[in-house]
Amino acid sequence: MTFDDAHWDERYREAELLWSAAPNLFVADRLADVPAGRALDLAAGEGRNAIWLAKEGWTVTAVDFSAVAVERGRNLAERREIRLVWVEDDVTRWDPDGELFDLVLIAYLHLGPEVVESLVQQSWSWLAPGGRLFLVGHAKQNLKEGYGGPPDLERLWDPDELVALVPGEPSVVEAEVVERPVVTEEETATALDAVVHLVKGEDP
Numbered sequence: 001m002t003f004d005d006a007h008w009d010e011r012y013r014e015a016e017l018l019w020s021a022a023p024n025l026f027v028a029d030r031l032a033d034v035p036a037g038r039a040l041d042l043a044a045g046e047g048r049n050a051i052w053l054a055k056e057g058w059t060v061t062a063v064d065f066s067a068v069a070v071e072r073g074r075n076l077a078e079r080r081e082i083r084l085v086w087v088e089d090d091v092t093r094w095d096p097d098g099e100l101f102d103l104v105l106i107a108y109l110h111l112g113p114e115v116v117e118s119l120v121q122q123s124w125s126w127l128a129p130g131g132r133l134f135l136v137g138h139a140k141q142n143l144k145e146g147y148g149g150p151p152d153l154e155r156l157w158d159p160d161e162l163v164a165l166v167p168g169e170p171s172v173v174e175a176e177v178v179e180r181p182v183v184t185e186e187e188t189a190t191a192l193d194a195v196v197h198l199v200k201g202e203d204p
């Protein structure tokens with residue numbers, strides 16, 4: 001089951017900040033040394049990753065269909081005087097109108113397999129030569145062995161299956177299931193995430 005923008009608006013309204021102010025662990029760790037360029041964050045939520053990228057010097061476009069999340073992200077960025085472009089739209093319909101990016105990031109967007117396939121392929125086509133596709137989300141193993149995440153297997157990610165969706169022969173920097181510590185009020189649990197980091201060849 002996937003959810004519409006009204007569902008996500010409701011979830012965001014229920015919390016002052018639904019996700020963290022800090023970027024995702026793997027985004028910050030794996031992309032810290034990548035030279036800044038043009039970045040696209042699809043399903044950016046409140047912008048924890050988009051804002052971090054912009055702070056690192058990237059020129060960032062952040063897209064999400066939740067008006068509440070986009071408004072919150074815009075306010076958070078403005079308060080810190082960080083500039084980025086916010087787009088309130090459905091990532092399955094939006095397209096960048098010919099603009100190319102050096103990084104496309106998709107973090108914890110768990111849609112059905114057909115949608116993921118076309119989104120990954122479109123994202124790849126929006127990369128400039130040498131650009132990177134960085135995907136991080138709940139891994140299939142998380143269903144039985146990890147903390148949190150969607151409760152249905154078909155929306156969870158397998159790193160090799162994601163790599164196989166990309167046309168041509170991408171250079172694979174990372175395609176792994178990795179552990180992410182999650183600190184709750186009761187415990188420190190472990191979530192299992194799929195991390196996929198691919199680089200597009202320089203040849204057209």
Ligand SMILES: C[S@@+](CC[C@H](N)C(=O)[O-])C[C@H]1O[C@@H](n2cnc3c(N)ncnc32)[C@H](O)[C@@H]1O
Pocket residue numbers: 003005008019024042043044045046047048049063064065066069089090091092106107108109110
């Ligand atoms: C789990 S949150 C992750 C947010 C962000 N990527 C992060 O890591 O903090 C999933 C986000 O996907 C957005 N979303 C889900 N389906 C979408 C769609 N079809 N188009 C745009 N945004 C979508 C939701 O509004 C929500 O902000």
